[in-house]
Amino acid sequence: MAVVYLAILGVAVWTTVNYKQICAVICTLPRDIKGLVRLFKVFRLLKYYKLRNATVANIFDEMASRNPTKVLFYYEAQRWTNEPGSTSCTNRVSNYFQQEGFQKGDSVALFMENRPEFMCIWLGLSKIGVITALINTNLRLQSLDQSMKSVNCKAIIYNEELSYVLEELILNGSLAETQLYSLCSTSEAPSIALSVHLGKGLEEALDSPPENVSKSLKIAAEIIGLRARLPKAAVITNSRQFFILKIEDDDIIYTSLPLYHGAANMLGAGLSICCGVGLVIRKKFSASNFWADCVRYDVTVAQYIAQRLCRYLLAQPASAYDKTHKVRIMYGNGLRKEIWMDFVRRFGIPKINELYASTEGNCTMVNTEGKVGAVGFVPPYLNWLIPYQLVKVNELNGEPIRGKDGKYADQNASKSKVLENVFNKGDSYFRSGDILKKDIYDRFGDTFRWKSENVSTAEVESVLSAVCGLNDVIVFGVPVPGAEGRAGMAVIANQDGSLNLNALAKWVCKALPNYARPFFLRIVEDNVEKTGTCKLQKIVYQHQGYDIANIQDSKLYFLQGTTYVPLTQCLYNDIVQGKVRF
Incomplete structure (x- = not known):
């Protein structure tokens, strides 16, 4: 190890011309070596499976055969062991749909809430080369119809509880040529008359491995699924299921995120399957039951996404479960710097692994050291191995x-x-498409430029949170006629009406330099719009900006001097005409 350390240090110093960078290399070298060791282990594992032309479904079967009695899926009071439970179910899915005439390359939409069958259907279809399109269960009518069309699905598999949503599409003339499969119990009948009773079909199907499976399924390039999203679907390949998070054989992963989302599907379920560890599946996220579930199922690794989920947990009353759990790692993305340490202290989490990734992207970074506020790292002397780069952008147009x-x-x-x-x-x-900020050690943040200064939205949100408590806060930049860059704007949820504008203005002017202060303020009396995974819909509010004519459900304010005043039509006109100086 000492030789490796000196070799990397030599390369780093040779390729670095800045004294500060040399110091940074020396300080971060232990971290980089640990990260490289994990990365090489993943590469070696991928190479091993590529040589065998193994898919994730093959790996699932292999892991199950090693420990057949081990519980793979935990769901409510159910315990699904590897064999016969999970393996039997996936084989039944494969044989049933193969008998139905489905073959490699066909696309099937999976419109289903969280449950073990979700994973079994996805894996079972992949065994015969059928691509599963994961559909957001929050979609309705036109948006749902467009998502279904975007993946060109041959059939739709759904759980009976969601039948009313598909009935709405049928009434509107959609899905006329698409076969529907309802997963309902054998004692029930599908409420949609033309639906096939999948529950009965699977019960009667063979539970042995499917025959006549294509031998051309390859782990690197073969598509295992699609995540349906507009304007087009994001492709999920077999190799995307591997992740460098350090998982132990006896770990149990907890996810309350929707399985149609890449975070739960790849970083949660995919990690569980490829590592052969248990996965706790919850139908929907529940802040009041989160830690109780972790205790109930002996969870050691838990997922989060977006700062909102973590804020929900912090907003819960103190409980005996807060620190009696066994969670050693929480990983995800979106945990803001301003609540990071509060979260760690209250719930006694040994390590937070914040990460940067996207379903459609080809870049993943992980903050393996738990540094507060960072989303990962890419050593500058390793660009030959990890070709991620940050490039400067124009904050006005990106x-x-x-x-x-x-x-x-x-x-x-x-x-x-x-x-x-x-x-x-x-x-x-x-x-x-993301704007990140790079320091000498790590990469993090989201910025915009105003008055020739870079403004970190995370830092401004942190300052506002000191006054707004656990209410949702979004900060971004908006264009102002006649001004260079973008002026700050904040959207704040104020459901209980407790926000004090005078105190907020006073604190903003005291804690932030002039260029970083939000000049525009939008107070939302309801919840701030979020995605199905609790991410705040910043882009929606950013597009709406401070256009007074198009914002009817909120109150708009403007920072005049040290006071927030209502943004009236007259004041708005002066701003857009360039009469107001910033």
Whole structure:
């Protein structure tokens, strides 16, 4: 290990010309070595499975055969062991749909709430090469119809509790040529007349491994599923199920996130399947039952997503479960710096692994050391191995700032996620669309530029949270006519009417420099809009901005001097006409 340490240090110093960077390399080298060891283990495992042309379904079967009596899925009072429970169910799914005529390359939409059968259907279909499109169960009518069409599904599998949603589409003339399969108990009948009773079909299907399966299923390139999203679906390959989080054989993972979402599907269920460890599946997230569930199921690893989920937990009354659980790691994304340590202290979490990833992206970073506020790290001397790069962008339009050599971004709509000729002629990079801030050690944050200064939205949100408590807070930049950059704007939830505007204005002016203060304030009396995984819908509010004509459900204010005043039509007109100085 000492030789490896010195070798990497030598390369790092040789490729680094800045004294501060050399110091940073020395300080972070132990972290980087640990990260490399984990990364190489994942690469080695992937290579092993690639050589065998193994899919995630194959790995699932292999893990199950090693420990057949081990519980894989925990759901309410149910315990699904590897064999015969989980393995038998996946084989029945494979044989049933193979008998129904489905074959490799077909797409089937899975419109189902969290339950063990969700995973068994997904794995069972993948054994015969059928692609499962994971549908957001919150979608309705036109949005749902468009999502179904975007994945060109041959059939829809749904749990009976969601039949009313599909009935709405049928009444509107949709799904006429799509076969429906209802997962309901054998004692019930599907409420949609044309639906096939999947419960009975699976009960009668063979539970032995499916025959005549294509031998061309490969772990690296073969599509195991799609996450239906507009305007087009995101592809999930077999290799995306592997993750560098350190998991022990006796760990039990807890996820209350929707399984249609990549975070739960890949980083939760995928991790469980590929590592052969138990997975606790909860139908829906419950803040009041979160820690009680962790105690009940002996959970050691738990998922979170978005700061809102963590805020929900912090807002709960103190409980005996807060620190009597066995959770050693919590991992996810969206835990804000301002509540990070409060969360760790209250619930006694030894380590938080904040990460950066996206379902459609090809980049994953993990804060393996638990550094507060960071989403991961990429050592600058390892770009040959980990080709992630941050490029400077224009905060006004999000476009990369090009050099004098005229390197440009491809503007074709179908390639809007690809940047070409970034560092060298002919190279191509996936464009995440996220704006991150890089310090000398790590990468984190979301920024906008105002008055020639970079403003960290996380830092401003942290300041506002000191006054707003656990209410939702979103900060972003909005364009102002005649002004350079973007002025700060904040959206704050105020359901109980407790927000004191005078105290907020006083604190903002005291705690923030002029360029970082939110000039525009939008008070939402209901919940701030969120996705199905509790992420705050920042982009929605950012697009609406402070347009007084299009915002009817909120109160708008403007910072005049040291006071927030109502944004009247007259004041709004003065702002858009450039008469108000900032």
